[in-house]
Amino acid sequence: MTEQSTATAFVPGHVTGFFSAHRTDDPATTGSRGAGLTLSDGVRVTVTPAERTRVALDGQRVEMAPVERVLDGVGQTASVTVDSDLPVGAGFGVSGAAALGTALASNTAFGGARSENDLVELAHVAEVVSGTGLGDVVAQARGGVPIRVEPGAPGVGELDGVPASTRVEYVTFGELSTPDVIEGDTTRLTRAGETALEQLRAEPTLPTLMRCSRQFAVGADLLVSEVETAIDAVQEEGGEAAMAMLGRSVFAVGTGLSDAGYDPAVCETYPSGAHLCGQR
Amino acid sequence: MTEQSTATAFVPGHVTGFFSAHRTDDPATTGSRGAGLTLSDGVRVTVTPAERTRVALDGQRVEMAPVERVLDGVGQTASVTVDSDLPVGAGFGVSGAAALGTALASNTAFGGARSENDLVELAHVAEVVSGTGLGDVVAQARGGVPIRVEPGAPGVGELDGVPASTRVEYVTFGELSTPDVIEGDTTRLTRAGETALEQLRAEPTLPTLMRCSRQFAVGADLLVSEVETAIDAVQEEGGEAAMAMLGRSVFAVGTGLSDAGYDPAVCETYPSGAHLCGQR
Numbered sequence: 355m356t357e358q359s360t361a362t363a364f365v366p367g368h369v370t371g372f373f374s375a376h377r378t379d380d381p382a383t384t385g386s387r388g389a390g391l392t393l394s395d396g397v398r399v400t401v402t403p404a405e406r407t408r409v410a411l412d413g414q415r416v417e418m419a420p421v422e423r424v425l426d427g428v429g430q431t432a433s434v435t436v437d438s439d440l441p442v443g444a445g446f447g448v449s450g451a452a453a454l455g456t457a458l459a460s461n462t463a464f465g466g467a468r469s470e471n472d473l474v475e476l477a478h479v480a481e482v483v484s485g486t487g488l489g490d491v492v493a494q495a496r497g498g499v500p501i502r503v504e505p506g507a508p509g510v511g512e513l514d515g516v517p518a519s520t521r522v523e524y525v526t527f528g529e530l531s532t533p534d535v536i537e538g539d540t541t542r543l544t545r546a547g548e549t550a551l552e553q554l555r556a557e558p559t560l561p562t563l564m565r566c567s568r569q570f571a572v573g574a575d576l577l578v579s580e581v582e583t584a585i586d587a588v589q590e591e592g593g594e595a596a597m598a599m600l601g602r603s604v605f606a607v608g609t610g611l612s613d614a615g616y617d618p619a620v621c622e623t624y625p626s627g628a629h630l631c632g633q634r
Numbered sequence: 635m636t637e638q639s640t641a642t643a644f645v646p647g648h649v650t651g652f653f654s655a656h657r658t659d660d661p662a663t664t665g666s667r668g669a670g671l672t673l674s675d676g677v678r679v680t681v682t683p684a685e686r687t688r689v690a691l692d693g694q695r696v697e698m699a700p701v702e703r704v705l706d707g708v709g710q711t712a713s714v715t716v717d718s719d720l721p722v723g724a725g726f727g728v729s730g731a732a733a734l735g736t737a738l739a740s741n742t743a744f745g746g747a748r749s750e751n752d753l754v755e756l757a758h759v760a761e762v763v764s765g766t767g768l769g770d771v772v773a774q775a776r777g778g779v780p781i782r783v784e785p786g787a788p789g790v791g792e793l794d795g796v797p798a799s800t801r802v803e804y805v806t807f808g809e810l811s812t813p814d815v816i817e818g819d820t821t822r823l824t825r826a827g828e829t830a831l832e833q834l835r836a837e838p839t840l841p842t843l844m845r846c847s848r849q850f851a852v853g854a855d856l857l858v859s860e861v862e863t864a865i866d867a868v869q870e871e872g873g874e875a876a877m878a879m880l881g882r883s884v885f886a887v888g889t890g891l892s893d894a895g896y897d898p899a900v901c902e903t904y905p906s907g908a909h910l911c912g913q914r
Contacts, residue, residue, distance in 0.1 A: 462798075467838060467842075470797045498750070515751070518910065632799075
């Protein structure tokens, strides 16, 4: 296990329906409570040991602070290729996925001996310190329909899940800056998120998750007009939709967006957390 | 979500390589520490509401105490169909899988509103009270290569994982009674299991897991002759194999058993925990 090689990990996408922000002076215990869906559309991350670190996202050289922080954490340099099924900056957890995929793949590529919880913590801390997210990494490490019951990395945070699997449709109208929201005043947002979590934990079903998410978007004052229009259109057709936090994006269960006349991307909830690929 | 319908869940198989037994006066906090592999060969459980509870395993009417206890726990009666890729009573966690699959599928079939952690606890308690296992359920709910760091149901127990995926081969030479072992004197077994866990946590890799498992089988005095012969044969070919606890079974990573001239069943580690199927 000490030779160096190329390794690839798959990380599911993650849309958050509602959340509350919880900051401490330690990034491992900083995080969010909330809930959302992990998606079969996700991110493949390939790590190859190299003299200098370079990151490519869908074929383009980019700076990705969470990825670079993960590599700093393992004390290595590598060529990292991130291939995403999902739009970037639109609320699908691509930065968290890139960080977590880099952690998993680099452990294998460099013959490391960290446990999965350690690698999830490394990626969570990288994401929190970079200001790109608070809860995607732990949700993406779990899979399914994660409920973030307590914030933070494994050993501190606690997760549960809604026992459900479903077709998911989504459309995006553009980016929304995660740092602008989560590094600003989150008092109102957190109050709305805590209320939603209480309701979901009392009845952990998909319809409740979707309803709580819609109420959160309004209560936290995050709803943008194109998103509101799409959610209303889905509801008029009897479907269930909500806003992906944080992006100008809408996700629906079943055929909600198609029924409302949109041309959505289609995937499913993903039963598995992030995992290594193809080591047979 | 209140109408009644048929629902199906898939639960991966689970071979334990080593374990220690931890009993309290509460089945939710009773359990085992240890580690093993979850398998893409597993168990499909279909639950259909019915006047009286009936359980069929691979087409045969059977009594399965853990399944019946789960249904008692949800206060329902149902026809339960258990289809297993794996041999029963041979150390592959079929009873735990049947209990966990029944919990997940019955929640959907009866329009229940329990969270995943609650359903895992229900199945874990049913398995512990039935004397059929101590740690398969929580491992099967997680997927991957689970390390049971602290014993017990979610909220009490703690899990980590070895970040690895691999082809797995297995052969079985017959049954070994789980109750006979785990309800007897487990002092020696637990001492060997705790030592193995300490070593694996210091270096959470597959080769370490396999080596600790072999040492455990000897230290706990559980090795049976056909199993010992097969493990030795795999090692002579440079492979890695260990005994499935608790069964007269051997599992190997990669092509270990084929290389040694056996005709094994072949599957892979399973990245996902137990999940509902086919609700599109």
